[in-house]
Each structure stands twice: as structure tokens, then as C-alpha cells.
Amino acid sequence: MAEVRELKINPADMNAAELAQACADELFRRDDASQYLGMRLSDVAPGRATMTMVVQEFMLQGHKTCHGGYMFTLADSAFAFSCNTYNQATVAIGCSIDYVAPAFAGDLLTAVATEKSRSGRTGNYDVEIRNQEGALIAMFHGKSYRIRGEILPMENSDD
Amino acid sequence: MAEVRELKINPADMNAAELAQACADELFRRDDASQYLGMRLSDVAPGRATMTMVVQEFMLQGHKTCHGGYMFTLADSAFAFSCNTYNQATVAIGCSIDYVAPAFAGDLLTAVATEKSRSGRTGNYDVEIRNQEGALIAMFHGKSYRIRGEILPMENSDD
Amino acid sequence: MAEVRELKINPADMNAAELAQACADELFRRDDASQYLGMRLSDVAPGRATMTMVVQEFMLQGHKTCHGGYMFTLADSAFAFSCNTYNQATVAIGCSIDYVAPAFAGDLLTAVATEKSRSGRTGNYDVEIRNQEGALIAMFHGKSYRIRGEILPMENSDD
Amino acid sequence: MAEVRELKINPADMNAAELAQACADELFRRDDASQYLGMRLSDVAPGRATMTMVVQEFMLQGHKTCHGGYMFTLADSAFAFSCNTYNQATVAIGCSIDYVAPAFAGDLLTAVATEKSRSGRTGNYDVEIRNQEGALIAMFHGKSYRIRGEILPMENSDD
Numbered sequence A, B, C, D: 001m002a003e004v005r006e007l008k009i010n011p012a013d014m015n016a017a018e019l020a021q022a023c024a025d026e027l028f029r030r031d032d033a034s035q036y037l038g039m040r041l042s043d044v045a046p047g048r049a050t051m052t053m054v055v056q057e058f059m060l061q062g063h064k065t066c067h068g069g070y071m072f073t074l075a076d077s078a079f080a081f082s083c084n085t086y087n088q089a090t091v092a093i094g095c096s097i098d099y100v101a102p103a104f105a106g107d108l109l110t111a112v113a114t115e116k117s118r119s120g121r122t123g124n125y126d127v128e129i130r131n132q133e134g135a136l137i138a139m140f141h142g143k144s145y146r147i148r149g150e151i152l153p154m155e156n157s158d159d
Helices: A002-008 A016-030 A032-036 A068-083 B002-007 B016-030 B032-036 B068-083 C002-008 C016-030 C032-036 C068-083 D002-008 D016-030 D032-036 D068-083
Strands: A040-045 A048-054 A090-099 A108-119 A122-130 A136-146 B040-045 B048-054 B090-099 B108-119 B122-130 B136-146 C040-045 C048-054 C090-099 C108-119 C122-130 C136-146 D040-045 D048-054 D090-099 D108-119 D122-130 D136-146
Touching: A016 A032, A016 A040, A016 A068, A032 A068, A040 A068, A048 A068, A068 A090, A068 A108, A068 A122, A068 A136, A068 B068, A068 B090, A090 B068, A090 D136, A108 A136, A108 D136, A136 D090, A136 D108, A136 D136, B016 B032, B016 B040, B016 B068, B032 B068, B040 B068, B048 B068, B068 B090, B068 B108, B068 B122, B068 B136, B090 C136, B108 B136, B108 C136, B136 C090, B136 C108, B136 C136, C016 C032, C016 C040, C016 C068, C032 C068, C040 C068, C048 C068, C068 C090, C068 C108, C068 C122, C068 C136, C068 D068, C068 D090, C090 D068, C108 C136, D016 D032, D016 D040, D016 D068, D032 D068, D040 D068, D048 D068, D068 D090, D068 D108, D068 D122, D068 D136, D108 D136
Parallel strands: none
Antiparallel strands: A040 A048, A048 A108, A090 A136, A090 B090, A108 A122, A122 A136, B040 B048, B048 B108, B090 B136, B108 B122, B122 B136, C040 C048, C048 C108, C090 C136, C090 D090, C108 C122, C122 C136, D040 D048, D048 D108, D090 D136, D108 D122, D122 D136
């Protein structure tokens, strides 16, 4: 029951940190894609998110290193969570990734997304992916675009 | 047995189209990541590759459209197959994607990769992803880098 | 005098091709940056623009080839003219360039910008730069964002 | 005469900081493109460079803000100087820029380039452009590729 009550909290009553966490919890709950790959959202704050993922066997490509697509997906998820921390539905309109070093089966990858700018409808976010030894694996840049709608339902005060 | 004999064909004896197909077959066989997502390699030629993927439920993110990471992965695979058609091991060093329209569960996505340039160790490839109605879903650009090694084993004639 | 009268034509009365040309003429007239580098706008149509520039001595960097910045500037101008053909003020929010071959002093560079998508406030444009021999020199991608305002003044009917 | 003697110092005798400075001095001396726009190289270290440029009237485009091409050129120069600090001739193979805020005539722009990775022949560099108030104007990413040759002539010991 606790969860139900929590979901009824009015976003308008939250501070920025609470709002960021509530948005992330709601989006992660709905985000089959990130859950499917075993991603975990380890930290979130306004404009920031940290996600982890273990490289699994099925993520390896023909050269037997992690397919860039899965690394991109991890970074893209961290980016999505970081730009959706203001309860304004926001989508990616363009992203780039630069591969620095390969990742191997069993590696624990950590993606840290940081907001670099946000004004009008668009924003810019950087994500760095590092492995369990702290080595830089990939750098990602995402451009966000705010669409209509909220992430959390705005409830009436008499609910 | 046919397959075994085919694999023994010496790459040096193939023409460019045969070499491209043989490289793609070999890489796809080893590429757990692309197979895992149900990708199919429908066409390959020197510097070109076409791949398809159906958007599945587990690929949906919190907004209930296909996670950009899976679209990227499809494009990245098509790119990888297109730049590895010369039997020279080649990896991606950087990629970008621009999202044009959302993809939904059940959509059949087709990614067509085309070589724009190749000289020295690097190359540039464009990939367009379209849905079953031919609508442009995303544009991808990949930069390749040739590393040491071949894709197909160069066999001795007495094998 | 003909030119003065032409400028008074109401944009609302123009067809798409006329509007594209009128927007380009007006923007080019105001565009000190493109003129300063000797660029010429050789062709414009809705979502398309072709610009040329001769590589001059002052554009050479330390390796004695054309500084990438000037090639980028040419592509960026072609992009700007192509996305501003609808009489809606539009700016760049992000661009990328991939260098394929060097350009030398005296080379005549032609940049052809093509609209790949346009919906809502954003659009995607590709630009290819080729030299006088038709060789591909650089590939550019631009993402546009429509801001408030028009390019051509909308005149009152009694003017 | 001092300069002549300085140029005769053998690069092999320099420490990393001296080598970075000597490479930058030599490249800047030859770099007509950067000098032409009034750029100044205010700081250089291994893998790092800071350049400044004042936005001049001729740099304004049709919207009367600084043409993105000139901002790109500044960032590209800072990138070039930062990746050429090891006395190994290195060129850009691809760059991207994200525009955050406009720059106006008279603004003093500072571009700080930082090396994010370097291995094999390629490297990744980030550049941030800020104005005189410290506001972020644009973010740039450059990918470098080491070609043959040095920047400083390696002199024989008996010279």
C-alpha cells in the first residue's frame, strides 16, 4: 500500500531532488528496454543520473567485445533519466558516441550523465561510460527536446 | 557438408561480392548481439549492408516507443557489416544518430548502410532506418577504423 | 527600382520556390560572414541550397591545407540557407562534420545541402562538400530549430 | 636571432611541457587561418590548449549573431593545437558542435580544449567555448588521427 500512497504524492509539493527521484522511479518502472538489459539506476538528481550494466554474453558482437549498440543503449538510458528529472516529458533528438576502449563479457559499466545546458525546449547532456577499473570506455553526447506532457500525473488536491 | 566446404574456400579466390558475403556470413555467425535482437542481414555487397529488425515489446522505453538504443544497435550492426566487407577487421570509433520519428512495437525496421568514403585506415558510412511504410525513422553516421587481422581465415591450399 | 518593388512583394503571395529564393536573397544580403569568405549562393529551393567558395591562402592552417573551420563554415552556411527557405526563422542547434580529403588553396568547393526531415520545430539536413573534380571532401550534418519570427517582413496590403 | 636559435633546439631534449609549447608555437606561426581571425593561443600543455577570439562584425550572419562557422573554427583550432602537442603530426577526422547560446559582436570567446583519450592513432578531445562572462556558448568534440611526420624538425646533433 505504501507504494500506492507514494504515487499519490503531488509532484507540485516535491522539492527538486524529490521530483527528480520520483520521475526516475516512474520512468524506470515503465522502461522495459533498460530493465531488460539488467540496467540499474544507481543515482539520480536534477539533471544527473548514474546507471550501471553488466556486459553479458549476448551483448558480444563478432569481434567478441561488447556491441557498441549496448554501450550506446546504456548511455542513452542514463541520458534519458537525467533529462527527465523536471517532470517535463523530454525525448532525445540526436546523440553521438565515441568509443575509446572495448568492453568485455562480465565488465561492470557505469554511465554518468551530466547536464551541460538546458534552455527553451532543448538541452545538452554528456555521458561517460567507465568500466569497473575506472577506465574510460566511451563518451556520449545527447541533445534533448521537451515535448508536451508530464511524467508524473498531476493530481487534484482533493484526491 | 556444403557449408563446411564453403568455409574452406580461400578468400583470395573470391571476387569482391563473394568476399563481402563470406565476411558477413562469418561475422553474423559470431555476432550474438545482433542475433539476440532478431536482426536479419538481408543484403550485403562491398561497402553496403541491409539489416532488418522487428521492434519487440522489451525494446520499449518509458514513453512506450522504441528505445533509441535498439534503433542505434540496428544501425550500428548494419554499419559494422558494411565496413567489414573487405576481409579486413574494422571497428567503429564513433557514431551519431538523429531521431526523426518514433518506432512502435511491431514495426519492421530496415537499416541500409552505405559507404561514403574509405581511405587509409578510416571510413565513413551513412545508415538510414525506415519503417515498413518507408518513413524515415533515424539517420546514423559511423566512422570506421581498420585494425589488424582478417575476418576470414586465410587457409593453406593443402587444407 | 525593380529591386525595391520586388522586396515589397508580400511573402504570402509567393509560391514555395519564390519564397525560398526571396528568403535566401534576404538572408544572404544580411550575412556578412558568408560574404566575407567569398561564398556564393548558386542555387536554392525549398529545403535545398548550393553554395560555393574558393579556398584562399588565409584559410590554410599549419599543415598548409584548408582549415576545417572554413569548410565547416561553408557547409554551415549552405545548411542555414536550406533550412530558412520557408520564411520561418530557423537556427542551428548542433552540427557535425566528417573530413574525407584535404582541400588546397585555389580549390573551388561546392556544398550541397539537402533536407532529410522537418517536423515540429526541428529538422535534419545533410551537406556534402566536393571539390572542382567532384571528389568528396567532407560530409556535414545539421540539426535545425525553428525560433520565433519570419525572415521576410510580412507587409500590409495597403503598402 | 634568439628565435632562430630556439628553433634549433632538438625536440628530443625537451620535456613534455616544452615540447607542447614548441609544437604550438611552430604550428601557430604557420597557421594563417587562425591568425587571420585574430585568435590568440593563451595556454598550451600536453593534450591541452586554450585559445581566444573576439567576435568581429564580419563574423555575423543573417540573424546578426556570430556565424556558427567562426565559433566552430575557434574550437577546431584549440582542438588542433591540443592534439598536436606531442610532435606527431595529427589531423582532425571528424568534429561536432552543439550550440548553447548566441555570441554577439565584441564578445571575447575562450575555447578550452581537453584531451579525453589517446591511443593508437586516434584521440578524442572536448572543447568548451565560453564568453567573457563565463557563460557556455558551445560544446565541441573532435576526433584526431595521427598521420606520418613530425611538427618540429628533428635536427642532427651536429647542427
